[in-house]
Amino acid sequence: MAAKQKELIVQLLRSSKLSITDTRVKILELFMKSNGALEHADFEKLSGKSFDRVTIYRTLQTFLDKGIVHKIPTTDTSVRYAICKSDCGEHDHHDHHVHFRCEECGSTQCLDETDIPVIQLPKGYAAHNVEVVVSGVCKECK
Amino acid sequence: MAAKQKELIVQLLRSSKLSITDTRVKILELFMKSNGALEHADFEKLSGKSFDRVTIYRTLQTFLDKGIVHKIPTTDTSVRYAICKSDCGEHDHHDHHVHFRCEECGSTQCLDETDIPVIQLPKGYAAHNVEVVVSGVCKECK
DNA sequence: GTGTTTTTTGCATCATTGTTGCATTTTAAT
DNA sequence: ATTAAAATGCAACAATGATGCAAAAAACAC
Numbered sequence: 334m335a336a337k338q339k340e341l342i343v344q345l346l347r348s349s350k351l352s353i354t355d356t357r358v359k360i361l362e363l364f365m366k367s368n369g370a371l372e373h374a375d376f377e378k379l380s381g382k383s384f385d386r387v388t389i390y391r392t393l394q395t396f397l398d399k400g401i402v403h404k405i406p407t408t409d410t411s412v413r414y415a416i417c418k419s420d421c422g423e424h425d426h427h428d429h430h431v432h433f434r435c436e437e438c439g440s441t442q443c444l445d446e447t448d449i450p451v452i453q454l455p456k457g458y459a460a461h462n463v464e465v466v467v468s469g470v471c472k473e474c475k
Numbered sequence: 476m477a478a479k480q481k482e483l484i485v486q487l488l489r490s491s492k493l494s495i496t497d498t499r500v501k502i503l504e505l506f507m508k509s510n511g512a513l514e515h516a517d518f519e520k521l522s523g524k525s526f527d528r529v530t531i532y533r534t535l536q537t538f539l540d541k542g543i544v545h546k547i548p549t550t551d552t553s554v555r556y557a558i559c560k561s562d563c564g565e566h567d568h569h570d571h572h573v574h575f576r577c578e579e580c581g582s583t584q585c586l587d588e589t590d591i592p593v594i595q596l597p598k599g600y601a602a603h604n605v606e607v608v609v610s611g612v613c614k615e616c617k
Numbered sequence: 618g619t620g621t622t623t624t625t626t627g628c629a630t631c632a633t634t635g636t637t638g639c640a641t642t643t644t645a646a647t
Numbered sequence: 648a649t650t651a652a653a654a655t656g657c658a659a660c661a662a663t664g665a666t667g668c669a670a671a672a673a674a675c676a677c
Contacts, residue, residue, distance in 0.1 A: 352644055354654065373634075385656050390635065392654095406548030406608055410634075410663070431594060436603065444600075450592040452573060452607065457614025458586075461578065465594065466548055466606045472599025494624065494673055515663075527627050532664065534625095552634070552663075 338365060349399040356384050356392050361401075361416075370405050370413040370432070370441035405432045405441055406464050415443050431465045437474035480507060491541040498526050498534050503543075503558070512547050512555040512574070512583035547574050547583055548606050557585050573607045579616035 342361045346353050363379050364371065371379075376389045393414055396402040405413040415432075431447040434440075449465045484503045488495050505521050506513065513521075518531045535556055538544040547555040557574075573589040576582075591607045 352653065354644075356655080386634090387636080387657080388655055395654095404550040406550050406606070408546040408548050408554070408606075410552045410554060412550070412552060412634090431596075433596070433600060444597060446597060447594065450594070452589065452592070452609055454573075454575070454609065454611075455586060455588060455614070457617055458575060458609075458611060459617065460609045460611040462610045464548070464550075464606075464608045464610075466608075467594055467596065467600075467602045467604070468606075469596075469603040470601045472597070475599055475601065496625065496673070498626080528663090529628080529665085530626055554663090 338362065345401065349401060351395065351399065356388050357395075359384070360389070360392050360396075364402065364414075364416040368442065370415040370443070372411050372413050406466055407434075407441075413441050415441070418443070418445055431467055433471060434466060434468040435471035435474055436468055437470055440471065442471065480504065487543065491543060493537065493541065498530050499537075501526070502531070502534050502538075506544065506556075506558040510584060512557040512585070514553050514555050548608055549576075555583050557583070560585070560587055573609055575613060576608060576610040577613035577616055578610055579612055582613065584613065 339358065339362075342358050342365075343353055345361065346357060351357065359380055360376055363376060367375075373389060373393065376384070376393075377386065380389075393402065396414075397404065400417060402414045402416050405415055407413055429449060431444045431449055433442045433444050435442070444467075449463050452460065452463055454460055481500065481504075484500050484507075485495055487503065488499060493499065501522055502518060505518060509517075515528075515531060515535065518526070518535075519528065522531075535544065538556075539546065542559060544556045544558050547557055549555055571591060573586045573591055575584045575586050577584070586609075591605050594602065594605055596602055
């Protein structure tokens with residue numbers, strides 16, 4: 334089980350041409366364990382303070398650069414990251430799914446099955462990426 | 476012109492049961508002058524440093540509480556505010572339009588004419604609010 | 618208008634978040 | 648096992664935001 338997951342993580346890092354380090358493996362484990370988005374503070378808590386703040390920042394930035402994770406828009410100063418399930422490459426990164434923020438439990442989830450609609454913009458605007466964040470009550474809290 | 480705008484601002488503050496102060500009037504003027512979203516740092520710059528940082532924070536929070544402005548989601552730590560054009564009340568606040576973030580000039584605009592689509596969520600989820608942020612190139616930068 | 622009460626502001630202080638430079642450690646490659 | 652490259656931890660710093668409290672300004676009553 335855990336060994337299998339570790340193997341997956343190693344593969345993922347290899348295919349992104351990243352060295353295998355404790356921090357990276359641990360952070361990816363945390364991503365896979367949680368079914369929602371995580372923010373920086375979560376990693377400090379969940380990892381049991383074993384990693385330096387700065388290392389976590391740099392690790393998340395590296396994962397972003399490589400398209401392993403993506404950011405989710407928020408209306409506050411928090412920065413939330415979710416792991417990319419599908420076809421996010423290093424250079425052409427798009428999230429083709431909706432993000433859901435539960436007002437009860439505060440969790441943020443990726444609704445992978447829910448496609449984002451096509452938005453008809455006014456003349457003169459060119460769209461590269463569309464982010465949809467729905468807030469409400471999730472199925473666990475209902 | 477300017478007198479007329481001032482009058483509008485006073486009316487707006489009165490109808491929200493807020494006292495008329497220099498800071499509030501100035502910040503609302505800046506909102507009306509700019510056709511996009513503003514963040515805290517903008518007010519410090521645009522107002523010519525004449526107001527205290529804390530006062531600006533508190534003023535924006537007050538406007539949020541009263542439904543005069545709303546926040547726009549971002550993927551970084553910045554918090555962007557836009558003035559509510561339409562039917563945002565104190566308790567039932569919804570933005571029924573799309574936000575556009577230009578990758579060239581960095582501005583964020585409200586596309587008041589562009590309605591947000593209805594999102595079909597998975598079973599068990601209840602939606603209260605939907606935020607759509609499109610990024611790309613705006614008509615000024617094209 | 619004047620005086621009083623309430624609200625707002627400015628300042629000092631503190632907490633949190635994120636960044637950078639550099640020495641040390643770890644990983645990868647030979 | 649040795650060496651070169653990359654990642655980490657630490658110290659220091661900057662930016663953002665919050666809170667308590669005294670001074671100033673606005674609103675209200677007269």
